[in-house]
Amino acid sequence: MSEPVIKAVRVNKCYGNVRAVKNLSFSVPESICFGLLGPNGAGKSTMMRMIYGASDRDCEPAGEISVFGFDPQIEPLAIKFLSGVVPQENNLDEELNVEQNLYVFCRFYNIPRPEARHRIDELLHFMELSDKHSARIRELSGGMKRRLIIARALLNKPKLLILDEPTTGLDPQVRHLIWDKLRGLKRQGMTILLTTHYMEEAFHICDNLIIMNKGEKRLEGNPQELVKKHIEPFVLEINTPEAYSRIKPSLQQNTRIDKNGGTVKVFSSDQLFLQKAVSRLNPGEYFLRQSNLEDLFLKITGSSLNAVQ
């Protein structure tokens, strides 16, 4: 098997007394999409920044990061030459227009002018921004800015694409467009590392992911398999405590109850049992569905109160 594109071994990062990343290890093989999931403040972005040298990891205890065999603390430029980076914040150059933003980056990559022109046109077309060629950055919508930053990250034909929350705050159309493009790039052999707190996003495009909480890795694996392995396949959501108390007596032992605010979630592997239980509820009081990565995420990151009653 070939060397992984990214290898992180027991990486730590403190900001003052806050341990943003704790003993994090993972590795990303070639040509897959790898996700870092976690709530805000879980340490995802910090980890990302350490991978391309925009943050330094702690030297004590000594961890290890290697990207294409380079240590980001020693050879960040080699890593950044081989990788495209989409940072969390839109940091386009507002003083330049769309085409100039891309051309300046071509200069940073030392791409000769004719080739640069060609790639810029190609990528604007790819990200469906061709008609915005000469637009000012301020005229672009949030989704267009995001697509432009992705185009910018692709200028040097990277082998690795690093995306920090690529679709946060975007409308569904743009999100699906971006997912589509990312899947296409992966098929072409690109390795993709992304952070997100959209479970749907992770489920759609990640081959492998880790769920982080408070700087630590809590789970790692393929999203479909993780859901299968770590959470009951069905969930009954009940909207009001009153409705819950009505059917509470009938809920048997092998269900798991998760109360969070006014909503009660009843997890079970027995779909028929849940279907029977809802017969005593009015429409609008409940929602019966398959459990998903978000349920797993909430279970793992403990964002909801767990109570077995």
Place this chain on the structure above:
Amino acid sequence: MRSSKQQLYPPFTKRISGVWYRHYRVYTKSLISNGLPPFLEPLIFLAGIGLGMSRYISEMSGIPYVTFLATGLPITAAMFTSAFECSYGTFIRLEFDKVYDGMLSAPLGVNDLLIGEIIWAGTKGLFFSFAVILVVAAFGLVPLWSLSAPVIGFLTGVMFAAISLLITSFVTNINHFNFYFTGFLSPMFFFSGVIFPIENLPPVLRVAAEFFPLTHSVRPARALILGDFSAVIFYDLSAVALFTVLTGWPAIGRLRKRIIK
């Protein structure tokens, strides 16, 4: 270490020129509003001095007062443009516009960003001092060979870029730059031999003037324009180099900590 022959990413000079190009592109985008004032300012100044002040002060250090000023103003123009670029300009790129954040996702390091910035500020110093000299030469106030003096404008720009970056590395609120401009640059404008020769200052200030960076770029510029060379130029140019290194070095170190979190 891997052999540098096989270095994947662009060499240092290409990286610096990339950063320089970014600033150049932004600056030349508004060519009229950015490029015209440097030529207008000396015109206004000459009008004011020529029509007004020179009736009262006709000579300074044995040359016409207008000529005396014309040999110092190219350098203060370079100082101010460079100081603005690397104080307000840098701070905005660093904190508000996140331009550095964006550039750091390209194969550039903090050194490349800041050295590119310093060289760009030098270029602006060159251009601004060139504009002033062109105007005063057009009026016959200085000889044509003075058009070589913008070289000193470049060095002045580089020096004040380094100094300003060091100031910027301490600044957390953009309004603090007021102190830098009022407390440091303005006094220097008056006490570094631009408006009158420092030889006429009281002894204490006379010594203090030697510690003002501007003094060391005004003197060689004046020497170059008047064709009046002496060994002092080497002392001055060494002082310029020293100021540049002594402020630029810690500035880059301190700003790195702010950029690489």
